[in-house]
Amino acid sequence: MSVLRLGYVHINVTNLAEARDHYVNTLGMDVIHEDDGTAYLKSWDEADHHSVVLHEGGVGLVKLGYKVADDQSLADIEKRAQAFGATVDRMSKGDNASVGDGLRITLPSDHTLELYSEIEYVGTATGLWNPDPWPRGGLRGIGVPRLDHTLITTEDPALLERFFEDVLDFRAAERLVGGPDNDDLVASWMFCGEQPHDIAFVKGANGKLHHFAYHMPDWSALLHASDVMSMHDVPIDFGPARHGVTRGETVYFFDPSGNRNEVFSGGYRTGKDWRTITWTMDQAARGINYTHREIDQQFLSVVT
Numbered sequence: 136m137s138v139l140r141l142g143y144v145h146i147n148v149t150n151l152a153e154a155r156d157h158y159v160n161t162l163g164m165d166v167i168h169e170d171d172g173t174a175y176l177k178s179w180d181e182a183d184h185h186s187v188v189l190h191e192g193g194v195g196l197v198k199l200g201y202k203v204a205d206d207q208s209l210a211d212i213e214k215r216a217q218a219f220g221a222t223v224d225r226m227s228k229g230d231n232a233s234v235g236d237g238l239r240i241t242l243p244s245d246h247t248l249e250l251y252s253e254i255e256y257v258g259t260a261t262g263l264w265n266p267d268p269w270p271r272g273g274l275r276g277i278g279v280p281r282l283d284h285t286l287i288t289t290e291d292p293a294l295l296e297r298f299f300e301d302v303l304d305f306r307a308a309e310r311l312v313g314g315p316d317n318d319d320l321v322a323s324w325m326f327c328g329e330q331p332h333d334i335a336f337v338k339g340a341n342g343k344l345h346h347f348a349y350h351m352p353d354w355s356a357l358l359h360a361s362d363v364m365s366m367h368d369v370p371i372d373f374g375p376a377r378h379g380v381t382r383g384e385t386v387y388f389f390d391p392s393g394n395r396n397e398v399f400s401g402g403y404r405t406g407k408d409w410r411t412i413t414w415t416m417d418q419a420a421r422g423i424n425y426t427h428r429e430i431d432q433q434f435l436s437v438v439t
């Protein structure tokens with residue numbers, strides 16, 4: 136069985152027109168489908184129907200979708216999730232626009248995780264035949280190429296880590312530990328393929344979203360992204376800066392509803408033989424913001 140990647144992030148926004156403007160004109164995503172106060176968007180280098188879903192009505196995470204390799208993977212995961220004691224339902228084709236049958240799992244952290252193997256193939260903006268390196272019409276705004284990962288909060292990071300290990304075959308690339316004996320898990324960055332992380336979680340309230348991130352080609356793209364944010368009066372949380380954890384480069388910012396976004400580049404390659412890196416709480420500020428070695432209280436406290 137295998138989980139391929141984060142497929143979609145479905146969030147609530149307070150005002151769909153404002154959110155649409157942010158994700159389309161500032162981030163550069165395209166609206167692929169729209170119905171009933173819900174917009175489905177994809178980035179230019181993504182092939183599947185959508186990667187971000189915006190639903191008007193509040194703020195915060197509705198659900199996460201991870202794409203798996205095939206139906207056998209879904210059947211295996213269903214059994215393992217049941218054995219773990221998680222609530223698992225079958226989801227039907229059409230529950231999500233252009234997404235096939237799959238599983239809907241309530242995580243130990245109360246987040247809803249959907250798993251699916253089929254989604255309508257739309258294709259990237261540059262295609263499969265003699266492609267240009269980027270769309271000929273140019274990129275709009277930041278021009279994000281693809282979704283990368285998400286970070287959610289949970290009351291029990293150790294339990295959620297065990298779920299992702301036992302049920303979904305994820306592994307921890309890096310962990311942040313605390314307590315007198317450094318055996319309390321505070322945060323974990325986990326991968327399913329060879330990225331530094333496909334999901335991460337940190338101790339906090341159940342069911343909340345800290346941020347979701349887009350993958351960018353390099354550090355200079357982050358400076359360009361920051362320029363666009365300034366032009367569009369987007370509130371920046373922190374960055375451009377380097378993470379100690381994942382060694383990635385980052386800018387955090389907010390959509391008009393207050394959901395946190397990130398543009399992320401760099402990092403390293405993981406894999407089945409990866410040995411987990413550990414950070415201790417006395418070095419947590421360097422782990423999160425290696426450049427400035429301090430963490431803004433807003434970064435720790437604001438979740439949606």
Ligand SMILES: [Fe+2]
Nearest residue numbers: 286348397399
């Ligand atoms: Fe991130």
